[in-house]
Amino acid sequence: MNAALDAWPYVIAAYIVAVSGTVGLLGWSIVALRRAEGRADALDRQGKNRNA
Amino acid sequence: MHRFANPARFVRLARPLTAWFGWGGAVLTLIALTGGLLLTPPDYLQGDTVRIMYIHVPSAWLGMAGWAGIAAASFTQLVWRHPLAHVAARASAVPGAVYAAICLITGSIWGRPTWGTWWEWDGRLTSMLVLFFLYLAYIALAQAAGREEGGQRISAIFGLVGAINLPIIHFSVLWWRTLHQGESIGLSGSTIDNRILWPIPIALMGFSLIFLSVVLMRMRALLADAKVEARMKRLAST
Numbered sequence: 598m599n600a601a602l603d604a605w606p607y608v609i610a611a612y613i614v615a616v617s618g619t620v621g622l623l624g625w626s627i628v629a630l631r632r633a634e635g636r637a638d639a640l641d642r643q644g645k646n647r648n649a
Numbered sequence: 650m651h652r653f654a655n656p657a658r659f660v661r662l663a664r665p666l667t668a669w670f671g672w673g674g675a676v677l678t679l680i681a682l683t684g685g686l687l688l689t690p691p692d693y694l695q696g697d698t699v700r701i702m703y704i705h706v707p708s709a710w711l712g713m714a715g716w717a718g719i720a721a722a723s724f725t726q727l728v729w730r731h732p733l734a735h736v737a738a739r740a741s742a743v744p745g746a747v748y749a750a751i752c753l754i755t756g757s758i759w760g761r762p763t764w765g766t767w768w769e770w771d772g773r774l775t776s777m778l779v780l781f782f783l784y785l786a787y788i789a790l791a792q793a794a795g796r797e798e799g800g801q802r803i804s805a806i807f808g809l810v811g812a813i814n815l816p817i818i819h820f821s822v823l824w825w826r827t828l829h830q831g832e833s834i835g836l837s838g839s840t841i842d843n844r845i846l847w848p849i850p851i852a853l854m855g856f857s858l859i860f861l862s863v864v865l866m867r868m869r870a871l872l873a874d875a876k877v878e879a880r881m882k883r884l885a886s887t
Contacts, residue, residue: 604697607762611755615704618751622744626866633873634875
């Protein structure tokens, strides 16, 4: 390890990668879940209306 | 285990757990990362670069735990034909791949100031890269298999065979002594000073809870998609 080297740009870059990856994964999963459950609920409602 | 074979019962349980795991994981991760960035002292040899450990170690753990989950679910699918096993395995693949990628990238960023290189074809780095490619192959295979039973069985066998790479990753630092440091955290204790070590278990717990929350969300989404597909087929046939 070079003592003169400033470590913080590396530390910050690594934290940006990890945090943005985790937030991106969570955001994408939430959107995908809402879309999928929304489609299923819409079909449920359609089925109920048809039966009624 | 078969109590949760009914998707509706599973979803009823998964819904509150998703939120609990997500929020709990976010709080613990925030505590660990704040502690790791601001409260722990720099290492006597590595200086401040040691702070990368608080994200690199949990992502390495989740990259490997994700595949262990795929292997366990694949085994359950092949032996007991549990209806949710394939869904659980598929749901673990993308988050596992994301954390394997984060592990590789943060490790590379850590390597530059510590070793003087972004990449080295050493045992640990190479076996982790192989794990990432295995994830990509599994995702493609599971996607292609869809709901066809034969295809799902092939992806389950691939999930089990791919688990051979996990002990290779774990023991790589003992088998091939190159740039990557040896094991510093084990079941019997740690060689790291407690003042530097304390955020690690909190980060492991926090990231793991977030991972579980993502897996539950993806399982619920896959089950909702399956429900829609089945209903569309029924509508088309009438």
